[in-house]
Amino acid sequence: MKEPALAYEYGKGLYLNITNKCPTSCVFCIKRKWKMSYRGNDLNLGAREPSLEEVIAQIKNKSSQKRFEELVLCGYGEPTQRFDIIKKLAGSVRKGEIEGLPKDIRIRINTNGLGNLINGYDITPQMKGLINSLHISLNSHKPENWKKLMRPMPQYEKEGFDSVISFIISARSHVDEVVISAVKGLEPDIEGLKKFAEKINVPLRLRPELENEN
Numbered sequence: 001m002k003e004p005a006l007a008y009e010y011g012k013g014l015y016l017n018i019t020n021k022c023p024t025s026c027v028f029c030i031k032r033k034w035k036m037s038y039r040g041n042d043l044n045l046g047a048r049e050p051s052l053e054e055v056i057a058q059i060k061n062k063s064s065q066k067r068f069e070e071l072v073l074c075g076y077g078e079p080t081q082r083f084d085i086i087k088k089l090a091g092s093v094r095k096g097e098i099e100g101l102p103k104d105i106r107i108r109i110n111t112n113g114l115g116n117l118i119n120g121y122d123i124t125p126q127m128k129g130l131i132n133s134l135h136i137s138l139n140s141h142k143p144e145n146w147k148k149l150m151r152p153m154p155q156y157e158k159e160g161f162d163s164v165i166s167f168i169i170s171a172r173s174h175v176d177e178v179v180i181s182a183v184k185g186l187e188p189d190i191e192g193l194k195k196f197a198e199k200i201n202v203p204l205r206l207r208p209e210l211e212n213e214n
């Protein structure tokens with residue numbers, strides 16, 4: 001059986017697929033429609049999540065063939081479900097322990113922002129010096145609409161939205177680039193969302209819904 005891709009290329013980045021666990025079921029998620037495949041890469045990890053060593057082996061393999069501008073934690077799952085692995089991996093990179101990879105390579109996490117609630121503490125201070133960028137899929141500035149769009153698991157429904165906002169605000173002190181994103185056409189009050197982003201002083205990126213590209 002073909003092994004899933006733990007590291008896959010997209011643009012100038014090397015993307016890392018470390019988990020399929022996710023506390024949300026976003027209305028715009030394409031993992032089912034695209035059958036866990038992303039542009040020719042099988043991201044279905046099955047029952048077993050990869051070890052740090054397995055991820056590092058694939059990074060070494062890919063970066064021996066090509067120079068990447070960034071590492072991106074992003075797959076069909078929420079990367080902060082494995083924050084311990086992220087910390088260890090980024091720590092190794094920063095110490096220059098991963099052959100073929102510059103130790104100052106940019107490291108980004110694409111996240112739904114629930115990392116604090118998932119881990120039970122504010123994880124953002126631990127990103128300092130390790131993570132350069134956080135792209136947080138917020139989609140709405142209104143708790144009710146956020147719930148409709150993100151469809152969190154029951155245990156994340158009550159505190160989810162507020163926790164994501166605290167995560168964003170706290171991250172600004174520890175991570176150089178914090179961006180919130182929204183899929184175009186899902187939040188009816190887009191001007192309100194823009195004003196909210198301005199109020200919390202975080203840039204907003206509107207992105208098209210991924211549909212029929214795969």
Ligand code: SF4
Nearest residue numbers: 022024025026029077
């Ligand atoms: S956070 Fe990502 S993986 Fe999880 S449901 Fe949403 S789009 Fe899919």
